[in-house]
Amino acid sequence: MSPTRAEVLTALADALFERGEPHCLRVAIDGPDAAGKTTLADDLAALIGPRRQVIRLGIDRFHHPEAVRRRRGPLSPEGFYLDSFDHEAIVDGVLRPLGPDGDGRYRPAVFDYRCDQAVNVAPQQAAAGAVLLFDGVFLLRPELRDFWDMSVYLHADPEVALTRARVRDLPVFGSVEAVEERYRCRYLPGQELYRAEADPLRRADVVLDTNDPTAPVIMRWSG
Known part of the structure; x- marks a missing residue:
């Protein structure tokens, strides 16, 4: 019998507690759009929070300005993969400070993509033994x-992700047709570029099939 979602979440939380890093444990929750990354990270945070400080961050706080994100065209998959996010800010502002040689002072955000403006958020201090749960593509x-101490990759078939996006992203794009255009032209091909270069299904410590979000299937669990 396959484990339930609750059992998978409990096993993940236990795996994080077993890690012995002296610095903040930096955990990536990766996967394509609409795979369930934010929900899984939030649910993990609820399990871990009573016992350790949880730092919940996401890549949406580290966008590039729109002029950079769209410079190859609004529907460019290369633009989505290469230009969307400020990876240097993630490394210098979050991952290095929370790593083994860091001082624990991290920047929780650098940019608000909704108003296309940089944000000036004061650095925050991580507690000893904290866990960073960082979700994003x-x-x-x-x-x-x-820079990650542990990584979880959520796999969802492209058509499954698109089916979810038709509902989730409708308020953002205004019509089902616009959602489908954005996914078929930009997001799904951009994910293909990512998988071809980075091979996340092989590199992640844990890979979960989330085509059925209520019953994730363990595809890989290393270590």
């Missing part, structure tokens, strides 16, 4: 992957 790309 493309987290195992070459610029970032060596």
